[in-house]
Amino acid sequence: MEPLDGLDDVDWTLLSHAYGPALDVPGLLRRLASPTITADELEFVLEEFQGMFSQLCTLFSSTLAAIPFFLAILHASTTSNHVRSQILNLLIHAIVPDPAPLPACKVDIKALRDRIHKLGSPRFVEKHWQERYNTDDVPDEVARQKHEEDLVWRMEDDFLRLRAYDAIAIGIPKYCTLLNDSTASPRLRAMAIFALAWFPDEIDAIQPSLFDVLDQEQIPIVRATACIALSLLQAPQASETSSKRMNDTAISRRLLALFDENGVQDVIRFSCALGLAFAGIAEEKHIVELLRKVTDKTYLYEHDPRNRYYRYSEALDFPFVFSLTRAAMHPLNAIKGCDHPYVPLALAKALVSQSSDVSPFELIFTTMTIAFDGRCPTKMPPFEELTELQKTVIRALVQIEDLTWSRKILHKWGLPSEPKELKKFTQTEKIVIIFPLNVVVESGPMLSFRGSIVVRGGLKRGLATGASSFRIPLIDFSKFQHGSAEDKKQTADKIVGAFKESGFIYLSNHGIPASAVENAFAKSTEFFRLPSETKDRLAWADPRSNRGYVQIGRERVTQASDAAEIAALRATAPDCKETMEIGRDWDSVWPNQWPAESDAPLFKSTMLSFFNDCHVLHTKVLRAIALGLRLDEGFFEDKIHEQSHNLRLLSYPPIKRALLDGEGQARAGAHSDYGTMTLLFQDDVGGLEAQNPHTGQFVPAAPIPGTIVVNVGDLMQRWSNDVLRSTLHRVVAPPATPINANEAVTRERKSIAFFCNPNFTQEIACLPNCGAPKYPAVSTEEYIVGRLTATYS
Numbered sequence: 001m002e003p004l005d006g007l008d009d010v011d012w013t014l015l016s017h018a019y020g021p022a023l024d025v026p027g028l029l030r031r032l033a034s035p036t037i038t039a040d041e042l043e044f045v046l047e048e049f050q051g052m053f054s055q056l057c058t059l060f061s062s063t064l065a066a067i068p069f070f071l072a073i074l075h076a077s078t079t080s081n082h083v084r085s086q087i088l089n090l091l092i093h094a095i096v097p098d099p100a101p102l103p104a105c106k107v108d109i110k111a112l113r114d115r116i117h118k119l120g121s122p123r124f125v126e127k128h129w130q131e132r133y134n135t136d137d138v139p140d141e142v143a144r145q146k147h148e149e150d151l152v153w154r155m156e157d158d159f160l161r162l163r164a165y166d167a168i169a170i171g172i173p174k175y176c177t178l179l180n181d182s183t184a185s186p187r188l189r190a191m192a193i194f195a196l197a198w199f200p201d202e203i204d205a206i207q208p209s210l211f212d213v214l215d216q217e218q219i220p221i222v223r224a225t226a227c228i229a230l231s232l233l234q235a236p237q238a239s240e241t242s243s244k245r246m247n248d249t250a251i252s253r254r255l256l257a258l259f260d261e262n263g264v265q266d267v268i269r270f271s272c273a274l275g276l277a278f279a280g281i282a283e284e285k286h287i288v289e290l291l292r293k294v295t296d297k298t299y300l301y302e303h304d305p306r307n308r309y310y311r312y313s314e315a316l317d318f319p320f321v322f323s324l325t326r327a328a329m330h331p332l333n334a335i336k337g338c339d340h341p342y343v344p345l346a347l348a349k350a351l352v353s354q355s356s357d358v359s360p361f362e363l364i365f366t367t368m369t370i371a372f373d374g375r376c377p378t379k380m381p382p383f384e385e386l387t388e389l390q391k392t393v394i395r396a397l398v399q400i401e402d403l404t405w406s407r408k409i410l411h412k413w414g415l416p417s418e419p420k421e422l423k424k425f426t427q428t429e430k431i432v433i434i435f436p437l438n439v440v441v442e443s444g445p446m447l448s449f450r451g452s453i454v455v456r457g458g459l460k461r462g463l464a465t466g467a468s469s470f471r472i473p474l475i476d477f478s479k480f481q482h483g484s485a486e487d488k489k490q491t492a493d494k495i496v497g498a499f500k501e502s503g504f505i506y507l508s509n510h511g512i513p514a515s516a517v518e519n520a521f522a523k524s525t526e527f528f529r530l531p532s533e534t535k536d537r538l539a540w541a542d543p544r545s546n547r548g549y550v551q552i553g554r555e556r557v558t559q560a561s562d563a564a565e566i567a568a569l570r571a572t573a574p575d576c577k578e579t580m581e582i583g584r585d586w587d588s589v590w591p592n593q594w595p596a597e598s599d600a601p602l603f604k605s606t607m608l609s610f611f612n613d614c615h616v617l618h619t620k621v622l623r624a625i626a627l628g629l630r631l632d633e634g635f636f637e638d639k640i641h642e643q644s645h646n647l648r649l650l651s652y653p654p655i656k657r658a659l660l661d662g663e664g665q666a667r668a669g670a671h672s673d674y675g676t677m678t679l680l681f682q683d684d685v686g687g688l689e690a691q692n693p694h695t696g697q698f699v700p701a702a703p704i705p706g707t708i709v710v711n712v713g714d715l716m717q718r719w720s721n722d723v724l725r726s727t728l729h730r731v732v733a734p735p736a737t738p739i740n741a742n743e744a745v746t747r748e749r750k751s752i753a754f755f756c757n758p759n760f761t762q763e764i765a766c767l768p769n770c771g772a773p774k775y776p777a778v779s780t781e782e783y784i785v786g787r788l789t790a791t792y793s
């Protein structure tokens with residue numbers, strides 16, 4: 001049979017993908033099946049499919065229709081190894097939006113089947129209607145039908161995912177035969193193993209094939225991939241009771257034995273440790289193995305896909321992980337310092353010696369979390385009341401040069417972020433870091449704590465594998481506000497799709513008049529031109545208020561020319577910017593800090609009106625998010641109406657190029673925002689960049705006139721159970737203009753950010769339709785105040 005028999009029997013005009021009707025799908029499939037496809041053409045075709053099918057993490061009718069043809073091409077003898085690997089990658093991304101080596105990333109097929117089954121049960125629609133409207137009445141026929149349509153629409157994603165899952169599962173025997181097909185490349189074998197990991201219901205059929213890989217495979221990374229796949233296969237689905245014992249399964253026994261095998265390669269030992277951590281049965285030696293990867297940049301360096309990222313290449317790296325370090329970090333996060341004190345100590349040591357490739361921000365967070373046994377005290381006790389472990393960790397923090405973007409974390413723990421203040425807190429004039437346990441991870445810990453770690457919670461940031469392109473889509477919001485019902489749903493899906501994938505969108509036709517934005521920028525510019533003394537009188541004073549003028553970077557930096565002075569300034573003030581923070585104006589406790597009307601005419605009224613415009617737009621975007629998550633459109637309304645937002649005017653002064661050339665220097669270092677979402681208005685200078693979570697690369701979010709950049713914040717990521725992504729971003733300097741033979745100056749930049757928050761008393765517990773909760777519920781206040789207090793000190 002030709003692989004594409006039947007392609008023309010499908011009416012592709014009736015089907016759609018992310019970019020509209022699926023008319024181009026048959027042509028692309030033909031090109032993919034052609035044995036003479038060129039490398040460039042293949043790259044194009046794959047990128048198209050990637051975008052259409054999995055870019056938005058949403059399934060489309062054409063995805064389903066294309067699956068049998070993908071399987072046929074996979075089977076065809078004329079298909080190259082490379083195309084086969086790529087097909088496997090596409091197929092798995094269609095059913096597992098974020099395939100990473102974590103049980104939490106599995107699709108919960110059992111729950112999916114249950115949900116769909118329930119919809120068909122007698123009188124389900126009526127019962128659901130009665131619950132929804134809290135009534136004992138019976139819906140009339142029109143109401144019933146409308147409710148049923150609505151339910152079906154809400155479950156469309158579930159239907160498609162389950163059908164896609166079943167369609168892709170048909171290929172399992174084929175994926176298994178690839179494992180000992182002598183013509184299959186190592187990369188293809190690794191991809192086939194990766195594909196097999198997502199079908200726990202078929203574990204009986206798959207396990208023997210993967211055990212064969214452990215016995216016979218020669219290439220270490222392929223064997224290592226099998227270790228991870230096996231542990232994922234046996235990890236319980238979220239809806240199953242986690243009491244399923246995994247310490248005495250054939251798989252766990254295999255991994256335990258392999259870990260200890262003489263002469264086994266590091267990458268296999270590491271993968272066994274990861275697998276045992278999933279199973280909740282990691283012992284100290286396994287934890288140490290994971291710790292080693294986090295604290296030693298060079299360990300397994302050559303195996304880390306992050307260091308050898310080739311798009312669509314046949315390079316042999318882990319199909320599962322984007323970064324081995326991040327994979328290792330995840331189980332470590334669940335450890336308690338009282339059980340395993342060597343873990344936070346080793347992490348603190350890595351922080352000070354900069355021997356980890358994890359950002360200080362994340363490393364501090366994890367180190368502190370572990371040192372405080374997973375709890376963040378509501379009030380930091382006096383230093384002398386802390387445990388020795390906690391003292392050592394905090395003393396280590398004093399040694400870190402750049403704490404700028406770690407302020408949020410330090411404040412969360414009630415610690416001052418100024419190095420001087422922090423030093424004072426530790427009461428040691430001369431800071432000597434003592435690592436009392438002489439933590440040398442390489443040679444194993446000095447203490448012998450026995451215990452296991454349980455993998456809890458989810459993935460902080462995506463570890464999606466494979467070649468995923470990063471787009472910040474431009475979305476026409478008028479289609480949501482004024483379009484047909486269908487337009488509205490599609491726009492909501494696009495927004496949610498993009499928030500799942502990149503966490504960033506551009507919004508055009510957003511409804512805030514251009515004149516309002518222009519006025520806000522004009523008044524902001526006038527404000528920052530005021531003399532320093534005038535601005536200083538409005539100084540930001542209290543973190544709970546989070547209102548007022550903040551001068552962080554200091555204009556001094558731009559004038560400094562003496563090398564020693566520059567170095568000193570760099571150490572203390574890497575971010576060169578000043579800001580003005582404005583909150584809701586009717587707060588009885590925390591008044592805004594307004595300049596006198598005579599100093600800044602119309603500043604207050606302009607900003608208050610802009611605050612309101614932004615609040616209104618943010619409620620509309622949240623309506624779109626609600627729809628896109630298949631919630632009631634008004635779901636968020638009563639959770640956000642108190643307007644606990646923060647309007648921030650930003651001004652980045654012109655700066656000599658040399659000052660921004662140093663390593664890590666940026667106008668604003670990489671960070672994520674902490675609220676639900678941020679509306680960002682920027683001038684035409686540029687410099688904003690968002691991090692592609694798949695590759696770690698920063699991608700410019702260049703200014704597009706008339707649009708607003710909207711990004712998801714940490715609180716929304718947590719609220720949505722990691723379904724929506726809070727993406728790291730930063731501001732770098734655009735090209736500089738030479739001012740003389742030796743020096744160049746970068747233009748000044750203005751931006752306005754509107755940070756949106758829920759009501760402070762709102763409980764943030766996993767939203768409906770977002771999977772099994774990974775995080776305990778917290779109130780907004782509990783979550784944010786620690787971070788809000790931290791904005792600047």
Ligand SMILES: O=C(O)CCC(=O)C(=O)O
Nearest residue numbers: 650673682688731751753
């Ligand atoms: O100035 C910008 O464009 C971004 C500022 C930002 O990301 C922030 O203040 O959180």
Ligand SMILES: [Fe+2]
Nearest residue numbers: 671672673729
């Ligand atoms: Fe930001």
